[in-house]
Amino acid sequence: MKFNKPIKVAISVLILIVLLLMPKWGSDRFINIFILIFLYMSMGQMWNLLAGYAGLVSLGQQMFIGIGGYTVAVVCQSYNLPLWVGLIVAPFVCTLCALIISLPIFKMSGDFFTIGSWIVAEAMLLFFTNWSFVKYGFGFTISAGRVLTLTHRYIMALILGIGSVLVVYIALRTKFGLGIMAMRDNEGVSKVRGVKIYRTKLNCFLISAFITGLAGGAMHLFDGYIQPYAAFSIDWTVTMVFMVIIGGIGTIEGPILGAFIYVFLRQYLLNFPGVSMLIFGAIALIIILLAPKGIVGLLQDRTGFELFSVRRSIKAPKLPDKPESASQNT
Amino acid sequence: MYIIIQSVITGILLGGLYAVIGVGMSLVFGIMRLTNIAHGDLMILASYFTMLFAMEIVGNVFLALLITIVLMLILSFLIQTFLVNRVIDKGPEPSLLVMFGVSIIIRNALILIFGANNRTIPNPLSTTNILNSPNISISGGYLVNFIVGVAVVLVLMFIIQKTYFGMSIRATASNRMGAELLGVNTKRIFAYTLCLAVATASIAGLLIGQTFVFYPSTGPQYLITAFGVVVIGGMGSLGGTLVGGILLGLVQLLSAHFFGTGWQTIAGYVFMLVILTIRPQGIFAKARR
Incomplete structure (x- = not known):
């Protein structure tokens, strides 16, 4: 099942048009579900960029949701500025925070980074619950x-x-x-080949903070309420991990599919209160064990179909056994 | 002045508890190179088991702890055999995510079964003071925690350093291939290691349950404490966990004294981050990487 580039572009454009016109034909409930899907998709996509491509398994992404949400809350509520100001300021505040956080946290590697990021997020939660300016734990x-x-x-x-x-x-x-993927596959070699490891990781971290912060701001703006224990909850990151794992880590389509599965499954599981996270955890566990590449990875292995391929195809039919020349330029 | 001395004493005693919390994690990291991200939730699970057995079924805390340890050992052996051993050769990320999945499942199962309310295991010692003077007092509960903490660390050090079983564990830790060639079933050793770690986690669960209130979502908090203890003391160094626990306890209690109790936990986290930044291998560990 191989598709040419024009067909892929046509499919993408068609999907986009259908999505753009959805408010014309969709029911309110349907549109609400899609709002959630898109918000979660952006969060999952950012966690995927970190964990799937840059090799930074972060469990602290919820801090950007929280900071983004609180920035919107403070700008729009405490200072009474229009809402678009909040939505513009929020991602930049998150990026700035990420820049500051990166100073200690990028000294750590591997599992240390994972738990380090979690510690920062928990510290942030405690800080917000102790901060009078944001009304402690009561919320806005x-x-x-x-x-x-x-x-x-x-x-x-x-x-x-x-x-x-x-x-x-x-x-x-x-x-x-290219640098990101070279770094993921072999940090040492890519460093020797001229990839600026620190700069590349930092850029990924900042991009993810920017968009996750925006998503967090939008999420809380739509909800109309923010409270630190919910805004900085590890459940946000659990959701991102779930979406990416189930969809396929290290693929662009993975988090998209994951967001659809997550939101529809969550809608269905609302009928069974309390068990939803349990089931998400169990599904993620099974997927890691049985299909570590997720659904999309499984499909790609079987069929070779990729909608958003980031690979570079090599024009020459056969190459001698030497490393790809592409990584030289980075 | 007396208040500072009091804080120092309480901090040191609290450090003993923190050492039990962290020692299992240190063991698992030192031997399996696995960051057991479910450690905190396993601990809270043990707290619930002990509470259930002590208050509802057997009525005796020690017997309850024994039953809990047996149950937790079975559980951890199953987790190790069926989940972790299947992914441990694929690099650190899959096993980290598997344990993350286990932690989510435990936490939400606890919420489902026991509800989200605060629980505690009644402890007659927690209200009695061993030393009771106008200026300084020492809580019996904290003292027992400290003694148990030191004892657990010493017993583990004995097992690892002196017994034949400990020797095979150390062999696995230092060179897995070599140990395998000499006839050590390293995956089995990994399972035993997790069992040892979970046994300490069960003891920690009992002490936590008797000292503080606990609820299903307290797991991450103790995971971070464990991680902090291990980071400060040095990953994989058992003696270091005791020092790390005491340092963390001191930092928390002293910052509670100087900045107010609300900042106690944050100060601990910041201290961990500072240590992670300037000496990621821990204060006392030899540089490994």
Whole structure:
């Protein structure tokens, strides 16, 4: 099942048009589900960029959800500025925080980074619950989001979801992306070949903070309420891990599929309160054990179909046994 | 002045408890190179088991602890054999994510079964003071925690250093291929290691349950404490965990004294991050990487 490039582009454009026109034909419930799908898709995509491509398994992504949400809350509620100001400021605040956090956290590698990022997120949660400026653990009501109609929300979520896919796709198609993948496959060799390891990882971390922060801001703006224990909950990251693992880690399509599965499954499991996270954990566990590449990875192995391929195809039919020349340039 | 001395004493005693919390994680990391991200949740699971047996079924804390340890050993052996051993050769990430999955399952199963309420295991010692003077007092519960902590660390050090079983564990840790060639079933050793770690986690679970209130989502908090203890003391160094625990306890209690109790835990986290930044291999460990 091989598709040519024009067909892939046509499929993508068709899907985009259908999605853009959804407010015309979809029911309210359907549109609400898609809003969630797009928001979660952007978060999953960013965790995938970190864990699947840059090799940074972060369990602290919830801090950007929290900081993004709180920035929107403070800007729109405490300072009474219009909501778009909040949504513009939030990702930059997150990126700045990520830059500061990266100073200690990038000294760690592997599992140390994983738990280090979690510690930072937990410290951030405790800091917010002790901070009088954000009303301790009581939280905020964000009333600025009430003026948004369903269509507005949908378009915002759509831009965020599609935007995150595009950002990852474009980033991976550039020299920077080659560097990321070279680094993931073999850090030592890629370093010798001239990949700036620290800079590459930092860029991934900053991109993920930017978009995750935006998604967190939008999520809390739509909810109309923010509270530190929920905003900085590890459950956000659990969700991201679930989506990426089940969809396929290290693929762009993985988090997209994962977001659909997650949101629909969650809608279904709402009928059984309390067991949803249990089932998500169990499914993720089974997938890691049986199909470590996730559903998309399994499909790719079987059929070779990739909608958003970031690979470079080599024109020459056969190459002698020497390393690819592409990594020389990075 | 007396208050500072009091904080120092309580901090040191608390450090003994922290050492038990961290020692299992240190063991698993030192031998399997696996960051057991479910350690905190296994501990809280043990707290619930002990509470259940002590209060509902056998009525005796020590018997309850024994039953809990047996149950936890079976559970950890199953986890190791059926989950971790299948992915441990594929690099650190899959086993980390598997343990993350286990932790999510444990946490949410506990919420489902026991509810999200605060629980505690009644302890007559926690209200009695061993030393009771106007200026300084020492809580019996904390003292027992400290003694148990030191004892657990010493017993583990004895097992690892002096017994034949410990020798095979050390052989596996230092060179897995070599140990395998000499007839050590390294995957079995990994399973035993996790069992040892979980046994300490069960003891830690009992002590936590008797000292603090616990609820299903406290797992990550103790995971981070364990990780902090291990990081400060040095990954894989058992004696280091005792020192790491005491240092962490001191930092928390002293910062509670100087900045207020709300900042106690944050100060501990910041201390861990500082240590991770300046000496990722721990204060006392020899540089390995």
